[in-house]
Amino acid sequence: MNSQITTLQSEPPRSPDRKGRQVSTKGLYQRAVKQAFLKLDPRVQLRNPVMFLVWIGTIVTALVTVNPNLFGNATDKNPMVFNGLITLILLFTLLFANFAEAVAEGRGKAQADSLRATKSDSIARKLSPNGSIQEVSSTALRKGDLIKVIAGDVIPADGEVTEGLASVDESAITGESAPVLKQPGTDIASSVTGGTRILSDELVIRVTADPGKGFIDRMIALVEGAERSKTPNEIALTVLLAVLTQVFLIVIATLLPIAQYAQSPVSVAVLIALLVALIPTTIGGLLSAIGIAGMDRVAQFNVIATSGRAVEACGDISTLILDKTGTITLGNRLAEEFIPVNGHSLKELAQVALNASIFDETPEGKSIVILAEKLGASLTIDRSVAIGLEFSARTRMSGTDLPNNIEVRKGAVDAVKGFVRSRSGKIPDELDTQYESVSRLGGTPLAVCQNNDIYGVIYLKDIIKPGIKERFDQLRRMGIRTVMLTGDNRITASVIAAEAGVDDFVAEATPEDKIEVIRAEQAKGKLVAMTGDGTNDAPALAQANVGVAMNSGTQAAKEAANMVDLDSDPTKLIDIVTIGKQLLITRGALTTFSIANDIAKYFAIIPAIFAGAGIGQLNVMGLASMQSAVLSALIYNALIIPALIPLALKGVKFRPLTANQLLSRNILVYGLGGVVAPFIAIKIIDIAVTAVGLA
Amino acid sequence: MQETLSRFWQKRLPRALLLSLLMAVTIAPAVQAATGISLDRGQTFAIVLLGMTTLALSIYLFVVIFQPERF
Numbered sequence: 001m002n003s004q005i006t007t008l009q010s011e012p013p014r015s016p017d018r019k020g021r022q023v024s025t026k027g028l029y030q031r032a033v034k035q036a037f038l039k040l041d042p043r044v045q046l047r048n049p050v051m052f053l054v055w056i057g058t059i060v061t062a063l064v065t066v067n068p069n070l071f072g073n074a075t076d077k078n079p080m081v082f083n084g085l086i087t088l089i090l091l092f093t094l095l096f097a098n099f100a101e102a103v104a105e106g107r108g109k110a111q112a113d114s115l116r117a118t119k120s121d122s123i124a125r126k127l128s129p130n131g132s133i134q135e136v137s138s139t140a141l142r143k144g145d146l147i148k149v150i151a152g153d154v155i156p157a158d159g160e161v162t163e164g165l166a167s168v169d170e171s172a173i174t175g176e177s178a179p180v181l182k183q184p185g186t187d188i189a190s191s192v193t194g195g196t197r198i199l200s201d202e203l204v205i206r207v208t209a210d211p212g213k214g215f216i217d218r219m220i221a222l223v224e225g226a227e228r229s230k231t232p233n234e235i236a237l238t239v240l241l242a243v244l245t246q247v248f249l250i251v252i253a254t255l256l257p258i259a260q261y262a263q264s265p266v267s268v269a270v271l272i273a274l275l276v277a278l279i280p281t282t283i284g285g286l287l288s289a290i291g292i293a294g295m296d297r298v299a300q301f302n303v304i305a306t307s308g309r310a311v312e313a314c315g316d317i318s319t320l321i322l323d324k325t326g327t328i329t330l331g332n333r334l335a336e337e338f339i340p341v342n343g344h345s346l347k348e349l350a351q352v353a354l355n356a357s358i359f360d361e362t363p364e365g366k367s368i369v370i371l372a373e374k375l376g377a378s379l380t381i382d383r384s385v386a387i388g389l390e391f392s393a394r395t396r397m398s399g400t401d402l403p404n405n406i407e408v409r410k411g412a413v414d415a416v417k418g419f420v421r422s423r424s425g426k427i428p429d430e431l432d433t434q435y436e437s438v439s440r441l442g443g444t445p446l447a448v449c450q451n452n453d454i455y456g457v458i459y460l461k462d463i464i465k466p467g468i469k470e471r472f473d474q475l476r477r478m479g480i481r482t483v484m485l486t487g488d489n490r491i492t493a494s495v496i497a498a499e500a501g502v503d504d505f506v507a508e509a510t511p512e513d514k515i516e517v518i519r520a521e522q523a524k525g526k527l528v529a530m531t532g533d534g535t536n537d538a539p540a541l542a543q544a545n546v547g548v549a550m551n552s553g554t555q556a557a558k559e560a561a562n563m564v565d566l567d568s569d570p571t572k573l574i575d576i577v578t579i580g581k582q583l584l585i586t587r588g589a590l591t592t593f594s595i596a597n598d599i600a601k602y603f604a605i606i607p608a609i610f611a612g613a614g615i616g617q618l619n620v621m622g623l624a625s626m627q628s629a630v631l632s633a634l635i636y637n638a639l640i641i642p643a644l645i646p647l648a649l650k651g652v653k654f655r656p657l658t659a660n661q662l663l664s665r666n667i668l669v670y671g672l673g674g675v676v677a678p679f680i681a682i683k684i685i686d687i688a689v690t691a692v693g694l695a
Numbered sequence: 696m697q698e699t700l701s702r703f704w705q706k707r708l709p710r711a712l713l714l715s716l717l718m719a720v721t722i723a724p725a726v727q728a729a730t731g732i733s734l735d736r737g738q739t740f741a742i743v744l745l746g747m748t749t750l751a752l753s754i755y756l757f758v759v760i761f762q763p764e765r766f
Binding site: 048 | 733734737738741742745748749752753755756757759760763764766
C-alpha cells in the first residue's frame with residue numbers, strides 16, 4: 001500500500017506542497033485558563049444544560065460548606081471538609097469543561113488574529129466616472145466603485161478585475177507564496193480579495209463588497225465562532241443529554257424521602273455529588289469543543305466553512321460529484337499523437353492543428369503547438385489578420401478564422417463533424433475508427449478540420465492521479481458513491497472511470513448537467529457534495545448539500561458555496577468529507593463513552609452510599625466508605641474531561657469503515673471501555689483518597 | 696437567543712427571584728409544621744428554596760428538551 005493511503009487511514013492527508021497560513025498558538029493555554037474562569041458566568045453556563053446543573057450544584061455545595069446544617073442537621077463525618085472537597089471537585093469539573101471549549105475557540109481566534117493582521121485601512125485610488133483619480137480611505141469604498149491598484153499596493157477591497165493584467169500575492173490568505181495572475185473576463189482569475197498584495201503592473205477593479213462584508217471579514221467572523229450556531233446533530237444530542245439529566249434530577253430529588261424511609265439518611269451534598277456523577281458531564285463538557293475543533297480542522301486544511309452545519313453535513317455525504325480534470329486526472333492533458341485521416345499526411349494535419357491552436361492559451365493548446373512544431377509545422381500566417389475563437393461548453397470547439405474565409409477548428413469529434421456537415425463536407429469512415437481507438441486508450445480525441453475537410457485526430461493523453469483509485473475504494477467502503485463528470489465522450493469517460501474506480505460517470509456533460517445530477521441524487525434521498533469555480537457552477541454549488549468553491553473562482557461561486565478552498569485544489573473535497581466523518585465519529589465515540597461511564601459510576605457508588613439500607617454487600621469494589629466512594633467518583637468524573645480534551649480536539653483515529661462496522665467498533669472500544677474504565681479508576685482513586693485521609 | 700437571554704436577565708429574573716422568595720415565605724411555615732421541631736425556621740426556608748430551585752431546573756430542562764435551538 002502506498003504512503004498516501006496509509007496517511008488517509010490515520011488522518012486526512014494534507015497537500016504536500018502547501019505551507020498553509022501560519023497561525024500563532026502562543027499563549028493559547030494561558031488565555032484558555034483565563035477564559036475557563038470567565039465562562040463561569042451563569043449566562044454562559046445556561047446554554048449547556050448538563051454543565052448548568054453542575055454549576056447550580058457547586059453553588060449549593062458551597063453553601064453547605066459554609067453552613068453544613070443549612071438543610072438539616074449534618075450527619076456526615078467532618079461535613080465542612082467533605083462538602084468543601086465536593087465543591088472544589090465540582091468547580092474543577094466546570095473549569096475543565098470550560099477549558100476544553102476555550103482551547104477549541106482559542107485556535108479559531110488565533111486564526112482570526114492572523115487574518116486580521118492582513119486587514120488594515122489603506123488609501124485607495126477611486127476612479128471617478130470622468131476618469132479622474134481620487135484618493136479615499138478603503139473604508140469609504142462601496143460596492144460598485146471602481147478603483148485602481150498598482151504594483152506594491154495592498155488591494156483595499158474584494159472585487160472583480162475589469163482592466164489590466166497583474167500578478168497578485170495571495171499568501172496572506174492561502175499561505176501559497178507563488179503569485180497568481182489576475183486578468184479580466186475569466187472565470188478563474190478575475191476575482192481579487194481585499195488584503196492581498198499586487199506585485200506587478202496594475203489593475204482596475206470593481207468593488208464587490210462593502211467595508212466589513214468582504215471575504216476576510218466573513219472568514220474572521222466564521223473562525224472566531226461569532227456566527228456559530230448548533231448543528232442539527234448537536235441539537236439532537238443536546239435533547240438526549242437534557243432528557244438523561246432530567247431523569248436523573250427527578251430520581252435524585254425523590255431519593256431523599258426514600259432514603260429517610262429506608263433509615264439511611266443522605267446529605268444534600270452527597271445527593272448533588274451523586275447527581276453530577278450520574279448525569280453525562282463528560283460529553284456535556286466536551287460537546288461544543290468537539291464541534292469547534294471540527295471547524296478548526298477544516299480551517300487548518302485551508303478550507304473555510306460557512307458554518308459548523310456544513311462541516312457536519314460532510315460527514316453525512318453519500319454521493320461525491322467530481323470533475324474529471326484536475327480532480328481525478330492531472331489537470332494538464334497533453335497532445336500525445338496526431339493521427340491523420342481522409343488521405344492527409346501527418347505534416348498536413350500538424351499544420352492545420354497548429355493553425356487551429358495559435359490563439360489557444362490552455363495547456364492542451366500549447367502542447368498541440370509544441371507537438372505540431374516538432375513534426376515540422378510552422379507558423380505561416382500573420383496573427384494580426386487572424387481571429388481566435390475560444391473553446392466554450394456550448395460549441396465544444398476552438399479554432400482560428402484565417403483570411404480568405406479559411407476556418408480551422410479543433411474540438412470534440414461530434415462538434416467538428418457537425419461543423420463540417422454544415423459546410424457540406426463529408427465525414428470519412430476512418431474518423432470514427434480513430435476516435436474509438438483513442439477513446440479506448442482513455443485519451444481524449446480531438447478532431448481537426450479546415451473548412452469542410454477533416455484532417456485527422458489529436459490524441460490528448462489524460463493521466464490519472466496516483467493513489468486516486470485506492471481513495472475511491474475507501475470511500476466506497478464508507479458507503480460513499482462517486483460520480484465523475486466529464487466533457488469527454490462516453491468511451492473515454494468509461495475507460496477513465498474504470499481506471500480510476502469511480503462508481504458512475506456522466507459523459508459529454510455541460511456545466512448545467514451538474515445541477516441535474518445533484519437533483520437526481522437528492523431525489524433518491526442522498527446528500528451530495530461537489531466542487532466548482534465558475535459562475536455557471538454557482539446554482540449547482542448552492543443546490544449541493546456541500547458545495548466547495550475554489551478560492552481562484554468567481555465571487556458568485558464563492559457566495560453560493562458553503563465552503564471555500566483557499567488552495568483551490570478540487571481533490572480536497574475527498575479530504576473534507578473525511579474530516580466531516582471524523583467529526584461525527586468523534587462525537588459518537590465520546591457520547592458512547594460518557595453514557596457507558598454513567599452506568600458504571602452508578603453501580604460503583606450506589607451500594608457504598610446506601611450501605612445503611614442493607615445493600616452494602618453489593619459494594620463489590622470494596623470502596624472504603626460512603627465518603628470515599630463519592631469523592632472517588634467525582635474526582636474521576638472531573639479528571640476524565642481534561643483526559644479526553646486531546647481526543648475531542650484531534651478527533652478519533654479515522655478508519656474507512658461502513659456505518660455498521662463503525663457502530664460495532666465504537667460500542668466495543670468506547671462502550672465497553674467506558675464501562676470498565678470507571679471501575680478501575682474509581683477503585684484506584686478510592687485507595688489514594690483513603691490513604692491520604694481525605695475520607 | 697442572545698436577545699432572549701439578555702431580556703430574561705434584565706427583566707424576568709429579578710421578578711422571578713422576588714416571586715420565588717415570596718412563595719418560599721408562604722410555603723416554609725407549612726413545611727415546618729409538617730416536620731415538627733426537628734428543623735428550625737431557617738433550615739425549612741432553605742429546604743423550600745432548594746425544592747423550588749430543583750423545580751426551576753426541571754422546568755429549564757423541559758424547555759431545553761422542547762426548544763433546544765434556543766440554547
